[in-house]
Amino acid sequence: KDVFQSPDYFAIDELLTEEHRLVRDAVRQWVKKDVSPVIEDYCQQAAFPSHIIQGLGQLGCFGPTIPVEYGGGGLDHIAYGLMMQELERGDSGVRSTASVQGSLVMYPIYTFGSEEQKRKYLPKLASGEMMGCFGLTEPDHGSNPAGMLTHYKEDGDHVILNGAKMWISNAPFADIAVVWAKNEQGEIHGLVVERGMEGFSTPETKGKWSLRASATGELVFDNVRVPKSHILPGVKGLKGPLSCLSSARYGIAWGVVGAAMDCYDTALRYAKERIQFDRPIAGFQLTQKKLAEMITEITKAQLLNWRLGVLKNEGKATPAQVSMAKRNACDIATQIARDARQILGGMGITGEYPIMRHMMNLESVITYEGTHEIHLLITGMDITGLDAFH
Ligand code: FAD
Numbered sequence: 001k002d003v004f005q006s007p008d009y010f011a012i013d014e015l016l017t018e019e020h021r022l023v024r025d026a027v028r029q030w031v032k033k034d035v036s037p038v039i040e041d042y043c044q045q046a047a048f049p050s051h052i053i054q055g056l057g058q059l060g061c062f063g064p065t066i067p068v069e070y071g072g073g074g075l076d077h078i079a080y081g082l083m084m085q086e087l088e089r090g091d092s093g094v095r096s097t098a099s100v101q102g103s104l105v106m107y108p109i110y111t112f113g114s115e116e117q118k119r120k121y122l123p124k125l126a127s128g129e130m131m132g133c134f135g136l137t138e139p140d141h142g143s144n145p146a147g148m149l150t151h152y153k154e155d156g157d158h159v160i161l162n163g164a165k166m167w168i169s170n171a172p173f174a175d176i177a178v179v180w181a182k183n184e185q186g187e188i189h190g191l192v193v194e195r196g197m198e199g200f201s202t203p204e205t206k207g208k209w210s211l212r213a214s215a216t217g218e219l220v221f222d223n224v225r226v227p228k229s230h231i232l233p234g235v236k237g238l239k240g241p242l243s244c245l246s247s248a249r250y251g252i253a254w255g256v257v258g259a260a261m262d263c264y265d266t267a268l269r270y271a272k273e274r275i276q277f278d279r280p281i282a283g284f285q286l287t288q289k290k291l292a293e294m295i296t297e298i299t300k301a302q303l304l305n306w307r308l309g310v311l312k313n314e315g316k317a318t319p320a321q322v323s324m325a326k327r328n329a330c331d332i333a334t335q336i337a338r339d340a341r342q343i344l345g346g347m348g349i350t351g352e353y354p355i356m357r358h359m360m361n362l363e364s365v366i367t368y369e370g371t372h373e374i375h376l377l378i379t380g381m382d383i384t385g386l387d388a389f390h
Contacts, residue, residue, distance in 0.1 A: 004028055004089075006261050009299045015306055016078065023064075023079045027086035030055055035090035039213055040351045043091070046208065048173065048215040052094055057128025061087065061098045063106035070110060070118055071126030078309035081254030085305075088255035089262045092361035093214030095255040100169045101125060103248035105132030105178050108190055111243070112234035117192065121176065133174035133202075135165035135193075135219045136241045142167075143374050144389075146238055148188070150181040150221065159183075159231070161191065161224040167368070171217030172204040178232075179219065180241045190232040190240050199224040210364040212357075246319045249369050250312060253325035256333035256365055257301045259358045263333075264294045266353055267340035274345075281343070290339040297332040304328065320382035327375035330366040337362055 013021065034055050042049045056062055064080045066072025073079075080102075088095035106125050109117055124130035141147045150163025161181060171177070177193045177200075193200055199222040208216060232240070268291055271282035281287050308325050311317040337359035341348035349356050366372050374389075381387050 004032060004265075006089075007264060007295055007298055008302075009295055010303065012299075012302050012306055016082075019075070020079050020082055023060075023075065024082040024086055027059055027061065027083050028089075030059055031086055031090040031094075035087075035094055036354075039091045039094070040354070040357060043093070043212040043357050044351060046206075046212040048097075049094075049213055050173070052097065053128040053131065056087075056094075056098050056101075057126065059083075060126075061102070062126050062128060063102040063110070063122070066102075066106055066110050066122060066126065071123030072106070072110075073126075076309075077250065077312040078306065080251060081305055081309050084251040084255040085258035085261075087258065089258035091213055091357065092255065092259055092365050093211045095251070095258070096169050096211060096214045096365075099248045099251045099255070100134055101128075101132055103251055104134030104244050105176070107247050108134075108178050108232060108235075108240065108244050109192070112190060112232040112240060113192075114229075114233050116229070117232070121192065130175045131170055131173060132176045132178060133168050133170040133219070134241075134244065135168050135171075135177050135179040136245075137165060137167045139164060139166045143371060145180070145241065146188075148180065148182060150179065151183070152181050152191070152226070153184050154228075155225070157228050158225045159191070159228060161193065161221045161226050163221050165219040167205065168202075168217055168219050169211075169214055169368075171202045171219055172215040174202065177202075177219055178244075179221075187236045188238055188240065189236055191226055192230045192232070193219075193221070193224060193226055194230075197224050197226065208364075210360045210362075212360075242319070245369055246322050249322050249326040250308065250317070252365060252369055253301075253308065253322070253329040254305050256329045256362060257298060257305060259362060259365075260294070260298050260301070260329075260333040260336040263337045263340035263355050263358055264291070264298060266355055267291065267294070267343040270344050270347070270353070287343055290343055294336045294339060297336065301325075301329045301332055318382075320378055323370065323375040323378040326369065327372060327379070330362065331372065334359070334362045334366055 060073040064073035064075045068074040152159040152161040201220045205216040
């Protein structure tokens with residue numbers, strides 16, 4: 001009974017199945033019990049709450065759409081989206097940990113890996129016994145990953161990997177890294193690099209003011225000998241990493257609506273209770289404008305996500321549709337966090353309320369997995385047929 005009731009202005013719950021609601025409520029309960037009470041402290045200390053790994057694994061948040069035979073949940077994409085929404089209502093860093101593991105590590109191994117690679121890694125990644133990270137971004141190549149410098153050359157039944165990746169979520173504690181690198185012909189391939197391989201290190205990135213409860217680091221490869229059997233055989237070229245990103249971006253579109261809901265819910269309750277000039281601040285037109293616009297944008301984003309989920313379940317969602325949903329959801333969530341902060345006045349900047357933490361987190365989420373600008377250019381290219389990137 002005391003489960004959080006999310007804003008549902010257009011009765012979107014009626015579009016969900018019984019299974020969707022069960023999955024969502026299970027994650028919602030867990031976030032309420034195991035994440036929300038402690039997450040502010042972890043963020044203040046810039047520490048990763050490692051206890052969540054077991055919970056995320058038990059709830060099936062790692063690779064929920066991966067088939068059961070490989071340890072996944074065998075769920076549909078709407079169930080996956082709802083899970084991400086609930087996790088991010090807790091904290092974007094917690095959702096990031098699950099997104100990376102499911103969409104950026106398990107997805108490429110499942111989609112492009114050999115049967116042996118799938119059997120070796122997927123069940124352990126699903127349970128959280130093994131954690132992974134995804135290395136695409138480099139110090140000099142962010143929005144333009146095609147220019148990557150990380151490369152490998154053949155050496156018998158091994159390859160020798162050199163280069164560096166930057167801004168890698170989960171890197172400091174990951175057991176494996178799915179790394180995208182160029183071979184001697186300049187083709188991009190994915191390799192599974194394991195912690196402990198000589199010459200492989202993962203220095204932590206310190207001093208972040210955003211996603212402080214998510215561990216971020218570099219991946220440094222100094223003549224790392226990787227067995228050829230660790231190369232993902234099923235893909236070459238940029239479409240490998242880009243298809244992983246499309247899967248993760250879909251989860252982000254749902255996730256940030258969760259952060260927006262938490263900000264809206266907090267601001268609405270606060271505005272009804274806070275008295276100034278002898279009346280609740282919720283009674284002032286300027287406050288109502290903010291709250292009314294928040295719920296309108298949340299509702300629009302919820303409907304867009306639900307429709308995108310239906311298309312994805314039918315195998316019809318395009319990467320450009322995912323880009324639009326990710327960009328829109330991050331944009332509205334960032335604005336909602338800022339308006340919610342404003343409604344709380346001075347209290348809005350403290351850790352007693354979740355708003356400032358969401359607001360700072362969203363500054364990363366609007367940038368990673370394709371920036372706000374890049375997603376706009378993807379829409380632009382999709383509707384005009386003209387590439388404005390270069
Ligand atoms: P840049 O590409 O240098 O862009 C800087 C600015 O220029 C942006 O505003 C951008 O929109 C704009 N810009 C660039 N090109 C164009 C253009 N053609 N037209 C118009 N504007 C343009 N990466 C991973 O591989 N794995 C991870 O796990 C991961 N986790 C991350 C976690 C965090 C907390 C953060 C902050 C980043 C993470 N990233 C990860 C990296 C992230 O994906 C990149 O930061 C992002 O792709 C942008 O790259 P950049 O930071 O190098 O910015």
